[in-house]
Amino acid sequence: MTTDTATTAGLPPRFYDLEEHDHPEGSSTMLGFWIYLMSDCLIFAILFACFAVLGGNYAAGPSPRDVFELPLVALNTAMLLFSSITYGFSMLAMRAGRPGLTRVWLAVTAAFGLAFLTIELHEFTHMISIGATPQRSAFLSAFFTLVGTHGLHVTFGVIWIVTMIVQVGRHGLIAANQRRLMCLSLFWHFLDIIWIGVFTFVYLMGMLR
Amino acid sequence: MNEGAHHAPDAPHGSLREYLIGFFLSVVLTAIPFWLVMARPLAPGPTAVLIVAFAVVQIIVHMVYFLHMNARSEGGWTMIALIFTLIVVAIALAGSMWVMHHLDTNMMPMPHEVSRQP
Known part of the structure; x- marks a missing residue:
């Protein structure tokens, strides 16, 4: 390490660190991404708190029993769960150094993600068609905000997966792509964890009200 | 390489x-x-x-x-970030529900809720 000493008469010597410490590229990415996920977790916590406070205010409108279809929610949950395990398979293929197989499993994961979004949009359009719109009651506002924010995250997750399929196809499993796939892995599994909260507190508890 | x-x-x-x-x-x-x-x-x-x-x-x-x-990844920092987040989440969730429940309980009864009065 190089240090320069500037001495001026009457003043204590001052030291300047001219060489930066060694920060290998991407060494802090995983921790940084984890901290982003924790901040995302806070967004969802506030939306869950909103739903907990407002979820019982139907304004004489439809209640959860009138608008929720549990078999559809169960199917949606299965889609996300399958997408989690297939993403795991793609990470294993990445570890084994097989870019082709990694891309196949990524494509399967994206397909399950799209299936989830299709079912969710079908549910939303059905609810809106029977008059259960976000502006109908505080319960429905809180519901659409919470579930819609999760759906938006899944949408961006699918876009990210497609991006990674192209990236791995072009550049192979280079260190940067491995790092991106690991961040995406955290993101995707995190969304599944949020969904556990959604189906438990919004759908299942809603049916018990 | x-x-x-x-x-x-x-x-x-x-x-x-x-x-x-x-x-x-x-x-x-x-x-x-x-x-x-x-x-x-x-x-x-x-x-x-x-x-x-x-x-x-x-x-x-x-x-x-x-x-x-696990507690060891990134020298324990992921676990510390998680614990901090859980504490904030618990405060936000429990606090919101507690405060809003008390507000609700202490509200003047509205005309259409007159039947709830003792």
């Missing part, structure tokens, strides 16, 4: 067995709460407690088997 062979040294990763165990546990821990609510073998109170318990267990299963969380 082949850059493709490079691995981040302490990056958390799981084995096939770990993923399959996590998946199997998740399926069971999802199916039971759905069955409890759809078939209703129990009263609403115990059902609610049970499904929340299943959710908490499933979140832990996901963190261990899918996110490969």
